[in-house]
Amino acid sequence: MRVDFHIPCHVAPKQSVRGSSIRYHQPKKITNNADLLAWYMLPYRPRRPLIGPLRALYIVRYPYRGGEPKKNRTGPIPKDTSPDHEQLAKQLGDVLQSCRFFVNDAQISEATVVKLWDTRFDVHIVIDDGLLVASWIPPLEAAGD
Secondary structure, X not given: OEEEEEEOOOOOOOOEEEOXXXXXXXXXXXXXXXXXHHHHHHHHXXXXXXOOOEEEEEXXXXXXXXXXXXXXXXXXXXXXXXXXXXXHHHHHHHHHHHXXXXXXXXXXXXXXXXXXXXXXXXXXXXXXXXXXXXXXXXXXXXXXX
């Protein structure tokens, strides 16, 4: 079975760094983000949780930075700033689990996170119990070509 959907939402990281050590906690802002993500995801929930090993693709789009020149805003470009991909995958996996897309996020045997600068906030989620299909990942056009 394949679950494939888009939600117009921002993803905040699940963990935060304070000083030199990482502290695992759920600040109010993050909890609210998880609740908002869950609200958007619920209409796409399968009747029964997916079982067995799963593969996931998360494409997270962020709006271009305000200082980005208009000539560079030609399409999606890779985002190399925080939050990092592990934090995004953890937040999305935990919310998908709480929405009962699957029983346990440990079922995800392979996860791909793609972070992009684009014209909007958007999260595209694909969960599949079949083989990973390379066509899931959209081709990135080189900026300025």
